[in-house]
Amino acid sequence: QVTVRESGPALVKPTQTLTLTCSFSGFSLNTRKMCVSWIRQSPGKALEWLADIDWDDDKYYSTSLKSRLTISKDTSKNQVVLTMTNMDPVDTATYYCVRMTYYDSNGYYAAYFDYWGQGTPVTVSS
Amino acid sequence: DIQMTQSPSSLSASVGDRVTITCRASQSIGSYLNWYQQKPGKAPNLLIYVGSISQSGVPARFSGSVSGTDFTLTISNLQPEDFATYYCQQSYGTPRTFGQGTKVEIK
Numbered sequence: 001q002v003t004v005r006e007s008g009p010a011l012v013k014p015t016q017t018l019t020l021t022c023s024f025s026g027f028s029l030n031t032r033k034m035c036v037s038w039i040r041q042s043p044g045k046a047l048e049w050l051a052d053i054d055w056d057d058d059k060y061y062s063t064s065l066k067s068r069l070t071i072s073k074d075t076s077k078n079q080v081v082l083t084m085t086n087m088d089p090v091d092t093a094t095y096y097c098v099r100m101t102y103y104d105s106n107g108y109y110a111a112y113f114d115y116w117g118q119g120t121p122v123t124v125s126s
Numbered sequence: 127d128i129q130m131t132q133s134p135s136s137l138s139a140s141v142g143d144r145v146t147i148t149c150r151a152s153q154s155i156g157s158y159l160n161w162y163q164q165k166p167g168k169a170p171n172l173l174i175y176v177g178s179i180s181q182s183g184v185p186a187r188f189s190g191s192v193s194g195t196d197f198t199l200t201i202s203n204l205q206p207e208d209f210a211t212y213y214c215q216q217s218y219g220t221p222r223t224f225g226q227g228t229k230v231e232i233k
Contacts, residue, residue: 037222046213046224046225046226046227047162047164047170047213047215047224047227048224049215049221049222049223049224052220052222060220060221061221062221063127063221096169096170103175103176103179108156108157108158108176110157110158110175110176110217111217111222112160112172112175112176112217113160113162113170113172113215114172114181116169116170116171117169118168118169119169
């Protein structure tokens, strides 16, 4: 079965770089239509998509955070890493790693998030 | 970026009620719309994708529909375990955007 798990520091200081690792099993990022995404949720707020990486190593980023984010994968380890530079207290949130895949039928090629990690809380404070 | 607007932001309902949540896209996105349920302290859970296709294991009381740029999630016969926050998300393109959420509370 598919499992997804996030790991990383619970506390970072302002201006530091956050590095989060997603470890997954039950699928491969070498398989067509498989992707891994990062999504975050600030306390009491809505979900915010951050970045994707797909089976073809294509990468996509949030418009507002693009300059601060880097996503990469290690398919041999079944891991995806997200780095976010210049952390600020407004970046305090729970960060989710999520599998994204595609519905490919009836003329649609549509992505959806089907397996979520439990989330890792990150606090930005000095 | 495509903006997704949900309404209402919250609602109160009773067990057994029929509940509808609406999501509107700022531009045409076809049926490229997904719905998620999130309970407090938990990760979201996929309910519906491509506007109206139910994810495996999702109870039949959850259904989705599309009309132009308006999307509706309907919960018929609301159950105690359905009290949660619901989010829509467009999958038309990147950046992938979510609605602001609709909290369904017990009346």
